[in-house]
Amino acid sequence: MFKNMPKETLYEFARQAVPCVGFNTRRATRLITQYYDKALAPAGLRSTQYSLLTLLAMMGEAPMQEVAYVLAMDRTTLTRNLNPLLRQGLVKVTVGSDRRARPLALTPKGQSTLEKALPLWQAAQSRIVDAIGAEQWEAMMRGLHQISMIVEEDL
Amino acid sequence: MFKNMPKETLYEFARQAVPCVGFNTRRATRLITQYYDKALAPAGLRSTQYSLLTLLAMMGEAPMQEVAYVLAMDRTTLTRNLNPLLRQGLVKVTVGSDRRARPLALTPKGQSTLEKALPLWQAAQSRIVDAIGAEQWEAMMRGLHQISMIVEEDL
DNA sequence: GTCAAATACGTGTATATACACTCATTATGT
DNA sequence: ACATAATGAGTGTATATACACGTATTTGAC
CATH class of the missing domain: 1.10.10.10 (Winged helix-like DNA-binding domain superfamily/Winged helix DNA-binding domain)
Structure with a gap:
């Protein structure tokens, strides 16, 4: 039963099961999009x-x-x-x-x-960036851009 | 005209214009998903x-x-x-x-x-991981999981 | 100046995504 | 044992996404 697993263990299982760049980015994006959707809902x-x-x-x-x-x-x-x-x-x-x-x-x-919507977004954004740190976030951005450039060569 | 811009400059413009975790992950995910879609198409x-x-x-x-x-x-x-x-x-x-x-x-x-489909996926995957390096990829995964855990607390 | 190529956009169709609601089945408290 | 709560799943609806195809307008070659 996965529901009693700590999230970290679950994520690790998913990553091992499907060690795909696309799958893991899509998976995270689903969660992140839901999170911002919820935060922005009061602004419609x-x-x-x-x-x-x-x-x-x-x-x-x-x-x-x-x-x-x-x-x-x-x-x-x-x-x-x-x-x-x-x-x-x-x-x-x-x-x-x-x-x-x-x-x-x-x-x-x-x-x-x-x-x-701006303050709603700001609060949601800060919650993430404050938790992981600005440097980590910058590094993630660079990584996503790097991957984007690689895959765009093949489109 | 953005089309004559180097991709790197374009990405930087987009990131400055919309400095949102969700936007930037969705944007990258769109490109990455298209890339794997194309790679996997021969397997249907x-x-x-x-x-x-x-x-x-x-x-x-x-x-x-x-x-x-x-x-x-x-x-x-x-x-x-x-x-x-x-x-x-x-x-x-x-x-x-x-x-x-x-x-x-x-x-x-x-x-x-x-x-x-496996060799098709493997080729697409390697193209990315070889380009950015395994350590960079591992770091990205850790970052995505970290963010996922943060946002899941609010869902 | 005319007509084909290029450009800017929309539509039809299929998949991806989630929420609200409903249905069927199982578990539970008494 | 029975009524009710809890659980597992499907449907209706709306948005997000891209490809194939079609339409209208502009450019450019001649």
């Missing part, structure tokens, strides 16, 4: 939605192509991810001088939602 | 499916509850993830002495599919 945002709003706030008005590229996300996935944000009126899609492009931008409501 | 498996088959092979006949727990995956997600594997006849669902439980087990076809 999911993890992905918070990330997207934040990126749009930083990028300003930008065509979908560019946004998807920075997200390392399929263009069509971005289209779907926008739907809940459009329905809630947090993001607006306009048309630029190039009438093919669809520049995205935050609405005032999107801006205020983001401001409401 | 997606990354998640390969992981699940491997875990079932290691666990032997086990009730869904247990499998989901080891995967750190919602029980109902496991139900859905089984569908393509059941349709392809790679996994079978039986009924045990406790008629509520649904013990899962690989079929012979599931076993042979896994054997076909």
Whole structure:
């Protein structure tokens, strides 16, 4: 019975059973995403939605192509991810001088939602970074970027 | 225009724009999953499916509850993830002495599919681990497990 | 200037993910 | 033994993800 096992032992079992980079990152990402989802729920945002709003706030008005590229996300996935944000009126899609492009931008409501979410995110983020330490977190980021670059060569 | 940027610069921009643990792990996981998906395609498996088959092979006949727990995956997600594997006849669902439980087990076809996939996975895995080094990979695993334990306290 | 190539985007389909709710079966307190 | 709680699992719904394919617009070669 795994449920009586300490988490550390369970993780070790899973890692031994499936010693795959992809499996272990996906597994951790499931947990981490749930954690931020829960933290951001009072603002009515999911993890992905918070990330997207934040990126749009930083990028300003930008065509979908560019946004998807920075997200390392399929263009069509971005289209779907926008739907809940459009329905809630947090993001607006306009048309630029190039009438093919669809520049995205935050609405005032999107801006205020983001401001409401910021302290929630900050608390969740700090809880992790404070626990593992900034150096450890920086090292993890470097590792994830390193792996990302390796795998992108094969896509 | 981000497309002319070196990847390293792009990643750094994304990390600065959205300095969130969840965002950065999700972003990397998207790329890594695509990479393994591509590598495993000749065996007709997606990354998640390969992981699940491997875990079932290691666990032997086990009730869904247990499998989901080891995967750190919602029980109902496991139900859905089984569908393509059941349709392809790679996994079978039986009924045990406790008629509520649904013990899962690989079929012979599931076993042979896994054997076909193994060298494909090994090649993809080695490409990453050889590039970053075993120590770096071990450190990443420890970091992911550490973060997983922290966030699980809040779920 | 015209027409093919390139570009920006959306849709159909399939898998991956989780929550709320429901159903069937087993365990338990009296 | 029986009523109730606890347990194991499935479904409805919504979001997240990517590929194959199609549409509209712009670029560029001539």
